Amino acid sequence: MNLLPDTYHIQQTFSAYCRTGESVTLPGVAPDRLKHYRRLVFNMINDTMEGAFPIAFKNIPARKWNRMVKDFFSHHACQSYQVWKLPLEFYTYAVEHNWEDEYQLPYLNDLLAFEWAEMEVYNMEDITADAYTLTGDWLDTPLVLNPEHRLLSFSYPVHLLAKPKELLRSKGVYFVLLYRHPETGNVEFTDLSPWLAFLTEQLVLGITVRDILDYAPQLNITETDTLEQDTLDFLKHMQQQHFVLGFQS
Amino acid sequence: MVGVGFRREFAGEMISGEHIRPDFIEFAPENWMNIGGYWKKVLHQVVEKYPVLCHGLSLSIGSPEELNREFLQYIKTFLNEYKVQLYSEHLSYSKCDNAHMYDLLPIPFRMDAVKHISTRIQQVQDYLQRPLVMEIVSYYTPVAAEMSEVDFIKEVVKQSGCQLLLDVNNIYVNAFNHQYDAKAFIQQLPLNKVAYIHMAGHEQVAPDLIIDTHGEPIIDPVYDLFEWTLQHLQPVPVLLERDFNIPEMAELQGELSRLKSICHKQWKLKDELVA
Structure with a gap:
């Protein structure tokens, strides 16, 4: 120097x-x-x-x-x-x-994390999704998800409520999925139950819906009568929202 | 060629080309590197339509510490990917003690700083395999100067072999703030090294101080200085910068047209005299 x-x-x-x-x-x-x-x-x-x-x-x-x-x-x-x-x-x-x-x-970390995630997902580099087909077996074919996403967990529902007093009254366990719409580039977010958050996390790993459902009792999910149908309904809805892209090919 | 600084605020108008039609665009690589999604698509559309020049923000050539090699690697890749025709940066520093400042801090006008910066410019030029075009920045106070500003710049150019970006508004601002003659200053510069010109507006915040804001239209005295300057230069690209208070596109196009008309008048006249 x-x-x-x-x-x-x-x-x-x-x-x-x-x-x-x-x-x-x-x-x-x-x-x-x-x-x-x-x-x-x-x-x-x-x-x-x-x-x-x-x-x-x-x-x-x-x-x-x-x-x-x-x-x-x-x-x-x-x-x-x-x-x-x-x-x-x-x-x-x-x-x-x-x-x-x-x-x-008390909600500060959650709020900053949520707002940063929105910005990050909006701007992040493009990620190519794995190859997929539009038809397949919802239960037994691994699903291909939109890779441009973040799954976050919060103690305060900063993605649902804005007023500090309401936030403080609502301490709990919350999950939110943020993903970038492949066509518009806008960031969409959706509140998830603990089960759907677990499901999403496992789907990312390539595990089939059937195998994930089998795991439900170990999560103390006892009312399983409608779980499969509710889960499939959610996934079909998320396909319309461009988060579930299709079935592994 | 007269271009405009590309900004997200008027990306749509630039792509449609209906209300504004520059000859080229300029943007900061730092604002577009590693970006995906909507804005990456927009960037691809706009670079399909216009030639691209880049004006960096974070090289911090005047930093006391080492150059950031990872950053340079990204810059090199980006410049090549977007076929950038010219890469310019600032003769200032924006990082010190390993902390970015995101603004242009004035370098002490000293001979050891000249040597330090010149070495760094050469390193960057060698790495990028292209000339670096260094902008003479506006500054609001000299810092521990041991030589004049113009001597400092001349020495940097001489020792580094870099080219110059002459921001005519900066010269006007500096001449006002530090009470010197802008034309005399320009005449002392190695004008054969000027590869690029910037033009912009500014804001006077005190009776004796102008801040270089890029948030106002160019004022007439800066146009006059620009016209005078062109008489001493070979044709180079000219850029209109507007970063804040973005007006209607018609107003920006009006400024572009005025700049173009001055270029045409002065450089055409010069060509005729040479012929």
Whole structure:
């Protein structure tokens, strides 16, 4: 490296100021001009997070939100060279620093995870599905699913409710499936029961519906009279929704 | 050739070509790399229709630390995949202490920085197997300068062998903010190295400060400086940048037409004189 330590240090000091806003003295730098760099850099980060997490931004009091973004940007070294991926780092930082407790927002991790997943599935690289046919045996032929999806589990129904008070009253176990519509590119999501979440997870692994149904008693699913028909109805519906693509060929 | 910065906000209009019809488009690879779904389809449609130039955001040529080889690999693949005719970047830094800043920070105008950046430019050019076109950025304060801005730029060009992206609005902004003569500054540049021109609008936020926003129409004094500049250059592609406050396409097309008319007037005249 050709940089002298002094120049290196000046660049570090300048960028540290942009990240933290904590005052610095740099040779030749006009303080009233320097502040614009902090403003521009911070606004970019804040706008990115607002855009990625519109529900969280709306739900969280402005003072808390501002503190979160400042905390994140000051202490976290942003790694992504693509700014659209930065919200994942924000979400990860929130989880690692236990923001749920710190900001007294028990549903925060779920909400950030849900909003990030929407963005991720919308933008993610195309994934080619396995070869499939449109006809087959629903019970005994492995199904081919739309690979552009995420299956998430939550303690709060952030995919169903927006109001914080309602969310807090509804703590439980929730599953949501997000997938990208192959034609429109829009992200669709659907609430799943624990059984359907389990089913989806197993189908991804290539297990047949019959084999998964056989496993139901071990999950303490005792009312199995209509389980097979309900399961097939769900899968046929999801075929119409372009999540179930067809039958392995 | 007069092009426009391609943005998602007006992708449909660009593809239809009804209300705006640039000669080429430019976009940042970072905004389109590793993207699938709807926007990948749109990208394919638009690159089918227009020649493509790319203007990077995250190379951070002025960073104190090592170049990101993985990033360069993605860039190289992307530029080749989309048959990008020209790749430009910024003479600034946006990453330090292993943290991206997502904005253009000013490099200290110093000889050790010149050497550092020139080495890095050469490394990038060698890796990408194409010339790097470096933009003279707008800046709001000098930082620990030990040489003039123009000497700094001239030395970088000389030592690295890079080409220049002359953003005429940036020169106007810098001349205003740092109280120098924009024309005298341009005249001192190695103009034979200018491979690309950018034009944009800005916002005056204080009596003595303009911020380079790309959110307003180009103002007349910048058009005047542009016209004067063209008299000293060989024809190169010219780009209209508009990143915020996106207007009706008719307004953007109006700006494109005005730029085109100035190019035609100045460069045609020059050709006639040469002939």
